[in-house]
Amino acid sequence: MELNFLEIVKAINGEVLVDSKNNNFNSLCIDTRKIEKDNIFLAINGENFNGNSYVKEAFEKGASIVIIDEILFDIEELEDKGTIIKVNNTSVALLSLANYYRKKLGIKVVGVTGSTGKTSTKDLIASFLSDKYKVFKTKGNFNNQIGLPLMILELDSSYDVAVLEMGMSDLGEIHTLAETAIPDIAVITNIGLSHIENLKTRENILKAKMEIIDFFNEDNELILNGEDSNLKNINSKCFKITKTGYNHEYEVYGTNIILKEEETEFEAHLNGKHHKFTLPMAGKHNVLNAMLAISVANKLGVTFESMEKGIANLEATSMRLQLIKKDKFIIINDCYNASPDSMKSSLDVLNTYKSGRRIAILGTMNELGHEAFNAHKEVGEYASDKVDKLVVIGDYKDSFKEGFNGEEIEIYTTKEEFISNVQTLVKENDILLVKASRGMKFEDIVNSIKQISI
Known part of the structure; x- marks a missing residue:
């Protein structure tokens, strides 16, 4: 410090x-x-x-x-x-110290929030900026009222830009984080069902995420995923708003998307210019995340060519669609967290594999409150034509089952019960997606699968 x-x-x-x-x-x-x-x-x-x-x-x-x-x-x-x-109060003191230090350093701060995609978007922003700037980014899930100030206090004057992730579980929390970090640029990835247990409605979730602009003025910019129906119509006369998406109605958009097992190709359009990118990340959802990152980089004066060089520096947070290649099968480790939207995105990635059995091992999505049963059922339904076998574990196993219309499903009450039977599940050439909310600790399942020999 x-x-x-x-x-x-x-x-x-x-x-x-x-x-x-x-x-x-x-x-x-x-x-x-x-x-x-x-x-x-x-x-x-x-x-x-x-x-x-x-x-x-x-x-x-x-x-x-x-x-x-x-x-x-x-x-x-x-x-x-x-x-x-x-x-x-030491918790308040931590926030005050971080705020004082952020003001003293005076570096550019990019704040990133949203129901899903925060971490991947943070990683992409940092990489797209990295060829031109020295960039600091939030480590792991240090995105709350303890973690965020600790991240700020790790900065020093050698950095040009800090990309800080901002999470929340209730109203008022992002307001506090924004007051501490004072973002110059704010990014909102989407408005989903995460934390609806506390916030009750999507309108309240949107209100909570929009607290990121509580300290904005005419010099600030808000960058939004315009494909999200809750963000599409947001406007302001007090500061600039940029919206991104899949077509020319947005200021920054991506076209000609090609999805592959381990990478994604697309063409980015901005200010009448276009450029082809190849991300070492799977999934169409990462094109939207990349559009947000490209918007931030453009705001900070980075060219398409420099952004492309920065991709080589991409360091994705672990357990986010992490590919683990064993001798005779593949594990897609996506245990970092889960929501209905991110479950569907991960199932889309699994569906890009055309050789071998596609097996999804899914667990509970937390903090969905009254929407929990229908949300798990909807994911089960979505998985029906994306997987060859669905394995469901935990409190909402029956909800998954009710929605699933595929041919093969296995149901387990606990992950320990599944782990005791895992040796019989895996066959040569299988592709296994493992995903649940952080509290389920499904990395235990990943570790058990990694030990299997065929």
Whole structure:
């Protein structure tokens, strides 16, 4: 972090309870298991744990400064161990510190949100920009009110652009993230059913995603997937909006799409110019994600030719349509998360394989509330002509089954039950898609399949 001690105290409105006078620090950590020498330890006070209880341990592991919001230790016992700063709320302090640091660095920030496709779009934006700029992007799923500020605090002045993913589960959360990150450009991928359990309606989901523009002015730009019916008609007189899609009614659009097993070809159109791209990613949905990324890159002055060079730097987040080629079969690991839209997109990718059995191993999609039964049924129906065998696991196995009109289906109550039978399922030349919501931890299934020998 390119901050000094006094800036940190000011940014978090902190009270210095103990000043060791040797306030050297390098980075901030919230997990004592990962503390390194001269880290700042910020004690998050969460629902299931209280970081304030681990201050002594943090000092013992090498922290030079701790930030707390509750005193659960003897100050005199620790006053020779390091500096102690007290704030009203450490979670709020983390957001305030990140906001202060973002303003100080002054780099361009691209915020990405949406019900599905956030991570893939983030990865594509970062790659399309990478030939011209040094780009930082959100790691993994660090996209909430703890993860996003931690990502900002990993930045330094050597970066030109930060591409930050913004997730949410309820109203007000993206407002807080936008207030912290202050995006110059915002991207919304789509409005699906994810989190409808909390938000009840798509209108509320749209309202929550649109919080990303709460701090916009005439200098900002919002980039939208115009193919999404909830985003298509959004307009503003206060800032610029660019919409992307599959035809010439949009400012940026893709045509001549060719879907292959491991890549996707398309022609991008922008400002009267066009360029053929080949993405090392499968699925038509990634063309829409790429159109959003191309719009961001164009806004930041990147040419088509430079974007193409940047594709070579694409680093896709793991467990997102990750192809695992074994000697005699293929696994498509898509365990990162799941929603009705992303399930269908993944089934489309599986359907591009024309040799070998196409087997989809699907589990529960979480946070769908009253839409859960119909959503799982709809995915089962969609899979009917996309797979040779459907395997369904979990609470909504019967919903999948009711929608499925294909010939072969296997039903399991738990993933452990399936894993105990997995050896009998896989045959030579099979292509196996594995997908469910993050909480189902279907990577356990992927790992079990990887151990099979035929």
